Amino acid sequence: MTFDAEALRAEFPALALEQDGRPVVFLDGPGGTQVPQRVIDAVSDYFRLSNANEGGVFATSQRSDAIVTRTRQAVADFYGADSPAEIKFGYNMTTLTFHISRSIAASFQPGDEILLTTLDHEANVSPWQAAARDHGLVVRTVDVKPDDCTLDLADLEAKLSPRTRLVAVGYASNAVGTINPVREIGERAHAVGAWLYVDAVHYAPHGLIDVKAIDADFLVSTAYKWFAPHIGALWGRASVLATLPHYKVRPAHDDFETGTPNLEGVAGVGAAIDYLESVGRRFGSADSSAPTGQADRRRALTAAMTAIRQYELTLAERLISGLEGIPNVRIWGITDRARFAAERAPTISVTIAGVSAHDAAKRLSDQGIFAWDGDFHARALVERLGLLESGGLLRLGILHYNTAAEIDRTLEAMESIAA
């Protein structure tokens, strides 16, 4: 069945919000998405029916535990992981990364090297820099090619060494939409004996994650970027997790989860994955199904993310084509259509000659079009592009709940701002 964004939009109450009598256009998704009604219901149902701490003998606690167990399996299916035991919930991606980096770095020796990138969000940079300070590790940073905002893979190759123990890389750039060849990067990392740590926060709402296919050792994302509450979820390969020291209290329900989880958030995460599964069942095509033998939910999620990816790319092409026709607008990142399928997320960042990103975002907002401006914590990239002083980028972030009509309305607004 053809992808029907309008039918899906009806499930997201916030998409009905209006400003000055017109529906709001949400292009702020890379900073956090709206949520479907079933996520709102799951969170409020949690409080009405299951609100209790973990491990009790009474009904509310048992219902709460059942929700966590179910959701851990759902996230394992969403990531393509072997086991729910490999999924660790936490406050958000940043906190999870600080937390696990402490365990990871404690297993390294002074003088060991970690490789970071200029394209990454600071949340996949600062924790590793701090760990390096604490443990005497050497940090190297892969450069980016400013012309198309892709990673310089020759530089990556040159900076890998027999002492490299970890490569931390984003799956996709939240600032300019570049999708990195994480599998290839992982192969190179593994060739020198390093682990691959993937920040999938930006990629997760746009494409299928398969931790085994990309052969990562760790992958982390944050559910508020994929239609769920504010809570992070880390996957670690079981055989690697087993080698790491823990920072936990005694007793603890898990080696890597500290304290009481955001249980109502976990309930919402489960509902968000149910939603995505339903998208797959409604709009997935037969040839987008995963090979038989995989769990039914994984098949539906595979179909969902394939359909979402295809739809979002049509909107991205429409937006990029329109923006290319507006004088004074410069698009940062990949614009070659032939590279979109493999290398582009539908996150389009621009600068406008003579108009700061902040002013452009304000003028869009005045017209009911919500978009972020600045560096989005992709600080090193925005610096490398020479855009930090001038206020960074204007980011138009497409999700599957956006429509062609919204893109056209945005283009009209951009024309008048750039004029």
Ligand SMILES: Cc1ncc(COP(=O)(O)O)c(C=O)c1O
């Ligand atoms: C690519 C990327 N990585 C990491 C983060 C940090 O996520 P969190 O807010 O869950 O710490 C973000 C948030 O914007 C992001 O876009």
